[in-house]
Amino acid sequence: MSPTPFLVLSALLFSIGAIGVLVRRNAIVVFMCIELMLNAGNLAFVSFARQVGNLDGQVAAFFVMVVAAAEVVVGLAIIVTIYRTRRSASVDDASLLKY
Amino acid sequence: MIAFWTLAPIMIICAFGMVLARKAVHSALFLAVVMISLAILYADQEAPFLFAVQIIVYTGAVLMLFLFVLMLVGVDTADSLIETLRGQRALAAAAGILLAVLLILAIAQTTIGTVVGLQRANLDGNVPGLASLLFSRYVFAFEVTSALLITAAVGAMVLAHRERLTPKPTQREVVLQRMQDYAAHGIHPGPLPGPGTFARHNSVDTPALLPDGTPSELSISRVMRARGTVRSVAGEAAGPLQIEAPDEESEGGEE
Amino acid sequence: MSHLLYLIILIPAASSAVLFVGGRLTDSWGHLMGAAAPLVSFVLGLIAFFQLRGGSAPSLHQHLWTWIGVNSFQVNFDLLFDPLSALFVLLITGVGGIIHVYSVGYMEHDERRRRFFAQLNLFVAAMLTLVMTSNYLAVFLGWEGVGLASYLLIGFWQQRDSAAVAAKKAFIVNRVGDMGMALAIMLMFHAFGTMSFAGVSRGMPHASGATATALGLLLLLGACGKSAQVPLQSWLLDAMEGPTPVSALIHAATMVTAGVYLVVRSHFIYAQSGAAQTAVIVVGVVTLLWGAIIGCAKDDIKKALAGSTMSQIGYMMLAAGIGPAGYAFAIFHLLTHGFFKANMFLGAGSVMHGMNDDVNMRRYGGLARIMPVTFVTFACGYLAIIGFPGFAGFWSKDRIIEAAFTSSVVAGAGAMIGAAITAFYMTRLMIMTFTSDRRWAQGVHPHESKPVMTIPLIVLAICSVFGGFLTLNGWIVNWLTPVVGPQGHHEAPLASWLITVLVLVMLAIGIGLAYLFFGRRRIPEEQPQRVSPVTRAARADLYGDAFNEAVLMRPGQYLTRALVFIDLRRIDGIVNGLAALVGGTSGRVRRWQTGFVRTYALSMLGGSALIVLALLAVRLG
Numbered sequence: 001m002s003p004t005p006f007l008v009l010s011a012l013l014f015s016i017g018a019i020g021v022l023v024r025r026n027a028i029v030v031f032m033c034i035e036l037m038l039n040a041g042n043l044a045f046v047s048f049a050r051q052v053g054n055l056d057g058q059v060a061a062f063f064v065m066v067v068a069a070a071e072v073v074v075g076l077a078i079i080v081t082i083y084r085t086r087r088s089a090s091v092d093d094a095s096l097l098k099y
Numbered sequence: 100m101i102a103f104w105t106l107a108p109i110m111i112i113c114a115f116g117m118v119l120a121r122k123a124v125h126s127a128l129f130l131a132v133v134m135i136s137l138a139i140l141y142a143d144q145e146a147p148f149l150f151a152v153q154i155i156v157y158t159g160a161v162l163m164l165f166l167f168v169l170m171l172v173g174v175d176t177a178d179s180l181i182e183t184l185r186g187q188r189a190l191a192a193a194a195g196i197l198l199a200v201l202l203i204l205a206i207a208q209t210t211i212g213t214v215v216g217l218q219r220a221n222l223d224g225n226v227p228g229l230a231s232l233l234f235s236r237y238v239f240a241f242e243v244t245s246a247l248l249i250t251a252a253v254g255a256m257v258l259a260h261r262e263r264l265t266p267k268p269t270q271r272e273v274v275l276q277r278m279q280d281y282a283a284h285g286i287h288p289g290p291l292p293g294p295g296t297f298a299r300h301n302s303v304d305t306p307a308l309l310p311d312g313t314p315s316e317l318s319i320s321r322v323m324r325a326r327g328t329v330r331s332v333a334g335e336a337a338g339p340l341q342i343e344a345p346d347e348e349s350e351g352g353e354e
Numbered sequence: 355m356s357h358l359l360y361l362i363i364l365i366p367a368a369s370s371a372v373l374f375v376g377g378r379l380t381d382s383w384g385h386l387m388g389a390a391a392p393l394v395s396f397v398l399g400l401i402a403f404f405q406l407r408g409g410s411a412p413s414l415h416q417h418l419w420t421w422i423g424v425n426s427f428q429v430n431f432d433l434l435f436d437p438l439s440a441l442f443v444l445l446i447t448g449v450g451g452i453i454h455v456y457s458v459g460y461m462e463h464d465e466r467r468r469r470f471f472a473q474l475n476l477f478v479a480a481m482l483t484l485v486m487t488s489n490y491l492a493v494f495l496g497w498e499g500v501g502l503a504s505y506l507l508i509g510f511w512q513q514r515d516s517a518a519v520a521a522k523k524a525f526i527v528n529r530v531g532d533m534g535m536a537l538a539i540m541l542m543f544h545a546f547g548t549m550s551f552a553g554v555s556r557g558m559p560h561a562s563g564a565t566a567t568a569l570g571l572l573l574l575l576g577a578c579g580k581s582a583q584v585p586l587q588s589w590l591l592d593a594m595e596g597p598t599p600v601s602a603l604i605h606a607a608t609m610v611t612a613g614v615y616l617v618v619r620s621h622f623i624y625a626q627s628g629a630a631q632t633a634v635i636v637v638g639v640v641t642l643l644w645g646a647i648i649g650c651a652k653d654d655i656k657k658a659l660a661g662s663t664m665s666q667i668g669y670m671m672l673a674a675g676i677g678p679a680g681y682a683f684a685i686f687h688l689l690t691h692g693f694f695k696a697n698m699f700l701g702a703g704s705v706m707h708g709m710n711d712d713v714n715m716r717r718y719g720g721l722a723r724i725m726p727v728t729f730v731t732f733a734c735g736y737l738a739i740i741g742f743p744g745f746a747g748f749w750s751k752d753r754i755i756e757a758a759f760t761s762s763v764v765a766g767a768g769a770m771i772g773a774a775i776t777a778f779y780m781t782r783l784m785i786m787t788f789t790s791d792r793r794w795a796q797g798v799h800p801h802e803s804k805p806v807m808t809i810p811l812i813v814l815a816i817c818s819v820f821g822g823f824l825t826l827n828g829w830i831v832n833w834l835t836p837v838v839g840p841q842g843h844h845e846a847p848l849a850s851w852l853i854t855v856l857v858l859v860m861l862a863i864g865i866g867l868a869y870l871f872f873g874r875r876r877i878p879e880e881q882p883q884r885v886s887p888v889t890r891a892a893r894a895d896l897y898g899d900a901f902n903e904a905v906l907m908r909p910g911q912y913l914t915r916a917l918v919f920i921d922l923r924r925i926d927g928i929v930n931g932l933a934a935l936v937g938g939t940s941g942r943v944r945r946w947q948t949g950f951v952r953t954y955a956l957s958m959l960g961g962s963a964l965i966v967l968a969l970l971a972v973r974l975g
Binding site (some may be wrong): 020046 | 100103107110111114117118122123125126127130133134137140141144145146148149152153155160161164165168169171173179182183184187188191192194195196200202203206208211212214215216217220221225228229232233236237240244247248250251252254255258259261274308350
């Protein structure tokens with residue numbers, strides 16, 4: 001079947017993830033929304049790989065996964081460190097750039 | 100086809116659920132559903148390797164990592180419903196909807212052409228096909244990514260490392276502290292007996308009996324004690340224990 | 355002698371420079387050098403004069419240097435010693451030298467005497483530049499120089515507010531005249547490509563009538579400013595704030611005559627424009643009557659003499675406006691006026707010196723016996739100015755009235771009535787000061803002045819008496835013919851002897867009336883307030899100042915205030931408003947930096963949505 005439904009689904013998931021990043025205050029939930037966006041991108045890659053007929057898209061999705069994993073590791077370590085010092089994991093706490 | 104149309108609504112609903120759930124753990128679980136559904140969709144799109152990797156790496160490792168950190172950070176913390184920034188929700192929804200509409204519009208306007216399919220690419224199998232690409236055309240990216248992984252691991256260790264704030268107590272200090280606790284508060288200085296040594300029953304709500312027949316408070320969870328769901332062993336522990344024949348022994352305690 | 359002409363200007367200029375730069379070091383001997391400088395120039399001028407008289411050349415030239423040389427704009431700084439400039443040089447350095455000597459004594463008790471001489475020498479050098487150069491631009495240089503010197507000297511007693519204000523007034527009114535002169539010079543360059551006398555004189559016959567009239571009127575405007583003629587006459591009476599030698603030299607004998615010099619020198623311009631000549635005549639007649647009427651009502655002796663100066667220069671302007679028939683007489687009267695007016699001013703200074711510097715004639719009286727030399731010399735000047743037969747003024751003024759009649763009966767009649775009024779106010783002055791009863795203030799002990807002051811008075815009195823002989827055998831007319839052209843023959847409506855008789859009758863009427871009003875009655879010590887409207891008007895300078903204030907000053911002030919308002923409130927408002935706008939906007943925009951990551955994430959999402967929108971629009975559109 002044509003990749004169009006998959007792409008539409010990917011777009012929807014991406015947008016929902018984007019809204020989630022903007023709306024949630026807990027840092028870890030924000031991170032999860034970012035993961036959702038990355039996954040939506042992966043879906044698009046795989047759909048296009050099938051449409052084009054070579055595996056480059058799947059390789060790209062694979063790399064995205066690897067990098068996402070590394071990113072999650074470091075990001076969560078940072079959140080843990082911040083939580084240890086500040087006792088709060090709210091994203092709104094980092095507002096020193098305020099006018 | 101069927102897979103897609105079944106899973107797509109589920110995924111959308113779970114995505115919304117993830118965004119709107121109050122408790123962070125619920126969000127994580129919704130995300131897990133989305134990720135597994137995605138894995139199935141990969142399988143549907145002739146990407147079996149990715150299907151496997153998605154479940155193992157993404158859902159299994161990354162999401163579990165999320166849950167670990169959630170538990171470290173505070174599993175009970177729930178976001179309040181009040182939005183502190185004025186207009187943030189409305190604007191976020193508007194921007195998100197705008198983006199979605201534009202992307203779908205763009206997709207709808209493009210002519211895709213015939214779907215070639217991955218039959219020819221997967222001729223030797225999906226994994227060998229991927230491997231041949233990975234180690235020929237993308238080998239440099241592969242090597243760099245491995246370096247990235249190493250860096251990430253080391254970085255996480257460095258970030259999560261906690262320095263000792265107080266000097267590590269030596270063996271002598273530990274012993275002295277234990278003796279002091281025993282003298283002042285009567286806390287037993289030696290090691291505790293292993294689990295099951297004094298247990299009379301293999302249910303957690305039945306206390307173990309010490310050699311002198313009294314039930315040991317240490318064998319019951321505080322929570323149970325607080326809830327009051329502890330069975331009493333009054334019948335068994337009243338007097339000195341008599342050693343009887345195994346088949347005549349009555350198990351458990353009368354109510 | 356041609357090659358030494360520059361010394362005539364250089365010596366006073368160098369003396370002035372030394373006295374200015376040397377400062378207090380030169381205080382002890384500065385006044386002596388300052389007094390000697392114009393006398394040395396007088397000797398040199400005399401030598402040049404005799405050379406000119408005896409020689410065959412019409413004039414002596416000396417080319418000094420090329421002042422401005424830019425393509426077609428060439429101005430040479432050349433000195434010209436012809437009959438006209440010779441007379442002026444002698445007048446300036448001679449009378450000027452006498453007045454310098456007088457000042458040595460008059461300014462004896464002033465601690466800034468050295469500065470006074472520096473400024474006086476500066477004036478002499480500038481005036482000599484004015485009369486000796488042969489290019490209008492160089493004349494303008496001297497013109498401005500004498501204006502500067504006049505400003506400095508009127509305000510010499512800087513600590514007096516009235517002196518400072520009078521100096522400013524003189525300079526500003528002069529400036530209006532200077533505008534006329536500057537415009538005339540520019541017009542000359544535009545029309546002829548040159549500003550030298552010779553060049554303009556060559557080009558005038560070919561110039562259009564409009565150019566000639568324009569030039570004539572513009573130069574007249576300049577002359578009015580410098581010579582205190584109507585409409586630019588308001589500064590002269592206030593200029594009496596300066597020390598009396600200044601009044602004598604600058605505002606009687608020399609600077610105020612520069613306007614007449616200009617008109618006579620530019621005879622080739624006025625020859626081409628009847629309208630300009632008429633304008634000169636009108637200015638002359640109006641001013642001679644104006645000054646005379648003002649002089650009748652002034653109690654300040656110097657102001658009365660200043661009104662008299664204004665009036666006499668009006669006579670000179672009248673004569674200059676008549677044309678070749680009158681030029682020589684204008685210069686003749688200029689010379690004689692220089693003698694007797696300087697004489698009378700120095701005499702007034704002597705009187706003031708004896709009366710503790712009081713200028714109010716109502717507190718004089720009976721000084722004839724106490725100050726005999728001053729009285730006799732002053733009387734010589736008095737008889738000269740009213741035109742008493744035999745004295746210098748008789749010859750010069752009569753000639754002018756005759757020439758006026760050849761031009762127009764109205765002008766002649768005006769000049770004659772002016773003679774009567776002149777006799778009236780001068781007699782009044784003499785009576786109030788010398789012959790009437792004593793009305794001295796407390797503690798005043800008048801005495802005759804020192805010889806250093808009385809000897810110059812005697813010299814000038816002699817000139818007032820015998821100066822008229824310059825017209826014997828028409829000497830002065832012949833002397834000036836090479837410069838202004840032949841006099842020509844004109845028919846007068848009245849016979850010459852009849853005019854003389856009529857003038858004498860006018861004289862008698864004037865003297866008689868003055869004697870009736872002032873000689874017979876007691877002169878009140880306080881100025882009477884219940885007087886006729888004419889007297890009130892005369893006391894207010896015929897409302898000249900009031901007119902200037904109402905027509906020029908007030909509108910000017912309103913304009914300035916309006917401009918300041920526009921500048922401060924509107925223009926500054928715009929500029930400040932812009933700044934406030936920017937500041938306000940930035941203050942608003944600043945609030946977008948909430949510091950929250952989510953806000954920034956929102957802007958990123960919005961931005962990316964817009965980019966996608968743009969891409970789509972480009973692709974699909």
